[in-house]
Amino acid sequence: MSYVPNFVPSEQPLYLKLQISQIPSAWDELKLKHFLTSQGYSVSDIQMLKKDDPKSKGAAIVKFNKMQEGEKATKQLKEVAVDGMQPLVLKWAEGEKERLGVAEETSPKIQIDGLQKDCEEAMIKEIFMKYGQVTDVQIQNQGQSSISAIVSYTFKESCLLAIKNNHNKNQLGDRPLDVRFLGQPATIANKQYPDTPATEEGDPIRDITKSYTRWLDQKKKPIYIHWETGEIVRSVSFGSIIYSPDGSKEIITKEKYLNDLATFNSKKTGPPGANLFVFHLPNEHKDSDLMDLFSSYGNVISARVMTDPKTGKSKGFGFVSFDKQESAQKAKEAMDGHLIDKKKLSVTFKQGDGTPCQPLQYQWLPSIQQVQFDPFDL
Numbered sequence: 001m002s003y004v005p006n007f008v009p010s011e012q013p014l015y016l017k018l019q020i021s022q023i024p025s026a027w028d029e030l031k032l033k034h035f036l037t038s039q040g041y042s043v044s045d046i047q048m049l050k051k052d053d054p055k056s057k058g059a060a061i062v063k064f065n066k067m068q069e070g071e072k073a074t075k076q077l078k079e080v081a082v083d084g085m086q087p088l089v090l091k092w093a094e095g096e097k098e099r100l101g102v103a104e105e106t107s108p109k110i111q112i113d114g115l116q117k118d119c120e121e122a123m124i125k126e127i128f129m130k131y132g133q134v135t136d137v138q139i140q141n142q143g144q145s146s147i148s149a150i151v152s153y154t155f156k157e158s159c160l161l162a163i164k165n166n167h168n169k170n171q172l173g174d175r176p177l178d179v180r181f182l183g184q185p186a187t188i189a190n191k192q193y194p195d196t197p198a199t200e201e202g203d204p205i206r207d208i209t210k211s212y213t214r215w216l217d218q219k220k221k222p223i224y225i226h227w228e229t230g231e232i233v234r235s236v237s238f239g240s241i242i243y244s245p246d247g248s249k250e251i252i253t254k255e256k257y258l259n260d261l262a263t264f265n266s267k268k269t270g271p272p273g274a275n276l277f278v279f280h281l282p283n284e285h286k287d288s289d290l291m292d293l294f295s296s297y298g299n300v301i302s303a304r305v306m307t308d309p310k311t312g313k314s315k316g317f318g319f320v321s322f323d324k325q326e327s328a329q330k331a332k333e334a335m336d337g338h339l340i341d342k343k344k345l346s347v348t349f350k351q352g353d354g355t356p357c358q359p360l361q362y363q364w365l366p367s368i369q370q371v372q373f374d375p376f377d378l
Contacts, residue, residue, distance in 0.1 A: 014157050015063055016070030023058035024083050035082070041069050061093050063227050067157035068132070100160065102181055107230040108153040109182040110162055115147045115172050130157025131165070140215065150182055173215020183213060183230035185243070210240045234288040244270040269355055270301055273325035275350040276332060279317045281305060282341040287318075293321045295336060319350060
């Protein structure tokens with residue numbers, strides 16, 4: 001395309017209210033405001049919460065006049081000690097999720113549908129960088145009459161501004177753009193999804209916390225985007241409801257779940273010399289993250305992060321299996337000592353490679369299956 005439409009962002013600022021706890025007991029509103037302004041934040045409407053014990057740590061609701069600054073504060077102030085004590089604890093105040101229409105844990109990514117076929121990543125970036133720093137643009141559904149794009153920002157404030165100023169308003173094709181947080185249901189043209197999937201007698205409860213949209217990655221392998229959080233996973237649990245971009249849906253029944261599990265178990269190891277042990281993984285890493293780390297070196301047939309069966313928390317290590325020895329060798333050479341989230345990975349060949357490993361336990365499935373519910377607690 002030879003031009004870039006002049007999409008003008010709204011000037012109306014967005015604010016964010018945070019609940020701050022672990023405030024020194026001697027602090028009042030003025031002391032807290034002085035501390036926050038000294039850190040470079042513009043705040044107002046500080047409300048100290050009542051304490052049952054005068055000696056206990058304090059808490060307050062604080063309005064950050066710029067949402068982006070509030071988002072920064074939740075990350076930056078976790079590392080700032082206050083009066084020689086432990087850092088403050090910050091989280092979104094009650095009611096902010098409903099007011100803003102997005103959860104605190106949602107990733108700062110938007111999906112844009114309705115782009116005409118010849119849109120390019122550079123053009124999309126130029127349009128949407130008006131709302132904040134764009135870190136990545138990926139075009140989906142290439143070759144169709146219209147295409148989609150996923151735009152990643154640094155902050156959710158940018159996502160909200162992009163949605164507010166473009167959703168069902170501007171056009172880069174034959175219909176208004178459908179702009180929303182990644183994983184949320186489409187609302188324009190032929191992509192109508194129910195806000196809350198219906199409950200049918202005899203079926204698991206179907207709600208937005210178990211709803212996903214199915215896409216294909218660059219290697220044509222399925223990925224699933226959670227409607228509420230935007231989290232991307234490679235497998236889902238019993239009771240999940242899967243929507244395709246055309247609006248069709250599929251319920252993951254217990255029978256299908258167990259069949260998929262059996263298929264996964266049958267591919268749990270590769271040939272001798274193609275199986276790796278990975279240590280020093282970041283605690284928040286899941287199976288899908290481990291697969292993404294190693295998939296550029298060959299065909300990964302299994303990637304598992306070991307978890308505690310009682311808590312579901314990562315043990316900090318896992319296994320990766322390739323279909324070829326050459327791929328595993330290449331991955332070991334590249335990833336051993338690789339620094340990720342301030343942790344240096346240790347990658348070695350699996351001891352006793354070539355012998356069957358223990359069957360995959362249910363608690364070793366991706367953590368999204370562990371946190372929400374127990375699929376076998378029937």
